Amino acid sequence: MKTSMRDCVTMVASLALLMTFAHADDETTVRSFAVGDARIDVVATVFPSATEPARVAFVSVHDDEDTVVEAAGDVLRERGGRLLELRHSGAREIGFRLGGTQHRIDPNRIFTPAGRRATLERLSAWSQPADDVVAAFADELLSTFAVDDVDLVVALHNNTPDRYTAANYAAGGPLAADAARVSLRPGGDPDDFFFVTDTAICEALADRGHSVILQNEATVTDDGSLSVWCGRMGIPYVNVEAEHGHRIEQAAMLRGLLDAVAAVRPQRAVRGVTQPPPGCELVNVHAVDPTIVIDNRYATKANVTGMRLYPANEVFLERSAAERLARVQARLRGQSLGLKVFDGYRPLAIQKALWRIKPDPRYVADPAKGSRHNRGSAVDLTLVDAAGQELPMPSEFDEFSERSHLDFTDAPGDRLGNREILQKAMQAEGFRPLPTEWWHFDAPGWRAFPVMDANPYERPLFPDEPAAESTP
Numbered sequence: 001m002k003t004s005m006r007d008c009v010t011m012v013a014s015l016a017l018l019m020t021f022a023h024a025d026d027e028t029t030v031r032s033f034a035v036g037d038a039r040i041d042v043v044a045t046v047f048p049s050a051t052e053p054a055r056v057a058f059v060s061v062h063d064d065e066d067t068v069v070e071a072a073g074d075v076l077r078e079r080g081g082r083l084l085e086l087r088h089s090g091a092r093e094i095g096f097r098l099g100g101t102q103h104r105i106d107p108n109r110i111f112t113p114a115g116r117r118a119t120l121e122r123l124s125a126w127s128q129p130a131d132d133v134v135a136a137f138a139d140e141l142l143s144t145f146a147v148d149d150v151d152l153v154v155a156l157h158n159n160t161p162d163r164y165t166a167a168n169y170a171a172g173g174p175l176a177a178d179a180a181r182v183s184l185r186p187g188g189d190p191d192d193f194f195f196v197t198d199t200a201i202c203e204a205l206a207d208r209g210h211s212v213i214l215q216n217e218a219t220v221t222d223d224g225s226l227s228v229w230c231g232r233m234g235i236p237y238v239n240v241e242a243e244h245g246h247r248i249e250q251a252a253m254l255r256g257l258l259d260a261v262a263a264v265r266p267q268r269a270v271r272g273v274t275q276p277p278p279g280c281e282l283v284n285v286h287a288v289d290p291t292i293v294i295d296n297r298y299a300t301k302a303n304v305t306g307m308r309l310y311p312a313n314e315v316f317l318e319r320s321a322a323e324r325l326a327r328v329q330a331r332l333r334g335q336s337l338g339l340k341v342f343d344g345y346r347p348l349a350i351q352k353a354l355w356r357i358k359p360d361p362r363y364v365a366d367p368a369k370g371s372r373h374n375r376g377s378a379v380d381l382t383l384v385d386a387a388g389q390e391l392p393m394p395s396e397f398d399e400f401s402e403r404s405h406l407d408f409t410d411a412p413g414d415r416l417g418n419r420e421i422l423q424k425a426m427q428a429e430g431f432r433p434l435p436t437e438w439w440h441f442d443a444p445g446w447r448a449f450p451v452m453d454a455n456p457y458e459r460p461l462f463p464d465e466p467a468a469e470s471t472p
Contacts, residue, residue, distance in 0.1 A: 031144055035137050036096030036103065036130075041087045042144050045073075049080020054261065055151040059226070060085045061107045064092045065158040068242065071250035072156055079258055084145055093123060096133075103130045108155075108225050110138045112232075112448045113320060114279060115224010132430035135445030142447045147235065148369050151267050152198075154257070155226050155239045158250075159191055164241070166193035166211045180216035185209055191243035192253065197227060198236035204260035210253065222279060232277050233450050234269025271370050272348040272453040280449045281319040282345055282376050282456045288319075289326035291333075293340040293388055297397065298350065301464075304398055305357050311459040315344040318376030321443035325379060327429045332383070337421070340390060342380040342397050342439065346373035348453035349461060362436045363400045370451030377446030379431075380439045383422050391418040397439050406435050 031042045058081055060069050072083050086107055088094055095104045102124060109119035116134050120126040147153065159165070167190045169179040183206040184190070193211035196202045202214040217231050230237035238257060242250035276282055286294050297303045299310040317325065321344075329339050351367040351374055358364045365371035372378035380398075383391040394411035395403035402408055406423070409416065419438050427433065431441035455461060 033137060033140060035094065035133055036098040038088060038094055038096035040094060040107075040137075042141065043085045043087055044144075045076075045083045045085075047073075047076040047080050047083070051080070054081070054258075055149065056081060056154055056261070057145050057147065057150045057152070058083045058154045058156060059145055060156040061226070062092045062157065063087055063090050065156070065244070067158045067244050067247050068156040068240065068250055071242075071247045071254060074247070074251045075254040075258070079255075086141075095124075098127075098130055098133060101125065101127065101130070103127075105134055107141075110134050110224055111142070111226055111229035112222055112224045112279060113445060114222045115228070116445070119224060128430075132444045135448075136430075136432065139445065139447045142229075147233075147447075150235070152236045152238065152261060153226065153230050155237065157239055157241045158244045158246075159241060161191055161243055165190035166213060169213045175221075178216055178220045179213050181212075181214035183210075183212050185211040189243065189246075189249070191241070192246055192249050193241050194253070194257070195227060195239040195241060196237065197231045198238075198264075198266050200264045201236060201238060201257075201260060201266055204264050205256065208256050208260060210256060229448070234271075234273075236266040236268065271368075271451040272374075273450050274453055276318075276376075276452060276454055277450060280376065280452075282316045282452075282454065283319045283322050284456075285315045285317055285322050285325065285341055285344060288322040289329050291338060292325065292329050293338065293384055295340050295342055297342045298346075304400075305353060307462070307464050309350045309353060309462060311457050311461065311463045314457065315341045315379075316376065316456045317344040317379060318443070318449055320445070321377050321379065324429050324431065324443055328425050328431070331428060332425050335421070336386045337391075338384050338386075338388070339381050340384045340388075342382070343373065344379045345376040345452075345456070346371060346378075347455055347461060348374050348451055353462070358400065360400065363404075372442045372446045374451045374453075375446050375449040376452065377443040377449060379441055379443075380437075381422075381441070382439055383418055393419055393422075393438060395438070404437050404439075406433060406438055 027046050029044045033040045058072055063086055069085055076083055093104050093106055103120060104123035105119045109115045116131055117126050120130055166184055167173060168175040169182050181202060188211050194205050195213045197215045202212050205212040215227055215231055220228060222228055227237050227239060240253050240257060285292055294313055294315050296310055296313045296315050299308055299313045301307055332338055348367055351371050354364050355367050382393060385391060392415050394408055394415045423433055426441045430444045434440040
């Protein structure tokens with residue numbers, strides 16, 4: 001079989017997140033990722049606590065910042081907690097080869113689409129396959145950090161003297177636009193400071209005499225950093241920043257932070273923003289590619305709820321996912337095939353309605369955590385022939401049974417072959433499948449977007465429900 005360079009790159013990309021698990025001892029777990037030809041280990045160490053542990057993720061993403069890892073170990077052995085470290089080459093940046101091309105990224109600049117592109121362009125070169133691999137890695141990294149289950153992310157960093165300091169954020173400084181508030185400790189080392197997204201934590205740290213910067217969510221530069229991502233997700237975030245070698249000082253900062261957190265008790269924002277945030281645009285799939293067949297089953301009564309959920313036969317997706325879908329359509333056109341889309345972006349209110357009918361996490365995401373559909377990055381679809389007729393698959397759409405699983409093999413005729421064609425076409429453009437639903441695919445980088453309860457239809461959802469009576 002003749003294999004093109006694009007197919008070679010695709011095969012490498014499809015293997016980019018093979019994961020292995022190992023146990024170094026009773027308290028440490030190592031989860032390994034292959035990004036291109038690079039291996040990255042996420043080492044999670046749990047320090048026992050005599051009290052109920054706080055819902056905090058302590059994260060170190062730069063492999064050359066040893067001081068903060070040592071300081072965190074000193075403090076967490078006293079207080080308890082969970083520390084996650086990226087280990088790969090002992091360097092700040094991660095280098096990997098993909099399809100014969102060398103790439104390099106800063107692992108703290110990969111959590112938004114703009115950040116991924118900027119770090120690839122600045123350090124090496126951007127390409128769609130490289131972006132896909134890095135986006136998928138960012139998704140898995142955030143999942144490994146258990147960001148869905150924490151109320152606070154604490155990033156652990158070290159810096160070089162007089163380069164990245166608290167003074168950079170003061171009026172007239174190069175990073176002034178990123179700061180909503182700057183509190184500098186008189187006489188303190190400007191290299192040792194906190195950078196936070198939560199106002200209450202900012203005030204508590206300032207009251208304790210620390211230098212602290214509050215991120216300005218309206219004007220902060222989208223550099224793809226964990227602070228920008230947490231700000232968009234409504235997850236309180238603290239960067240404990242100190243100069244290399246300031247182990248004692250940084251340990252003292254961490255103790256002060258834990259005291260402040262115990263007093264403030266930060267909590268993440270309620271999931272479900274009502275408008276897409278900057279960098280997230282919901283677009284009509286048919287407007288991006290009018291050749292894609294739209295059959296929104298939830299705009300009819302022929303779905304698991306038995307009622308219409310959407311007001312029109314339209315499907316929306318986050319723009320990059322919609323454009324990626326158009327590339328799949330172009331790929332299939334050469335085989336005289338095409339796509340029929342059943343669902344895409346799904347408002348949180350509709351997710352809740354589905355969960356009430358089918359509260360089974362194998363097939364419907366719990367709205368308490370949100371679905372990838374709610375982020376505009378998941379799509380449900382099937383194949384059609386040149387006449388627009390559906391190709392037979394091992395099960396019907398939304399058939400919640402083993403026949404819908406990707407490992408189901410007892411299907412007659414060409415149903416398994418059709419499923420394989422769909423899987424290959426979608427994965428060739430970076431989409432990742434769901435093992436329990438042959439029709440469901442996630443775009444890489446889905447974690448860059450929040451759970452949304454926006455309504456792009458500009459008409460009320462649940463059109464069969466009677467309008468609420470106005471109160472006299």
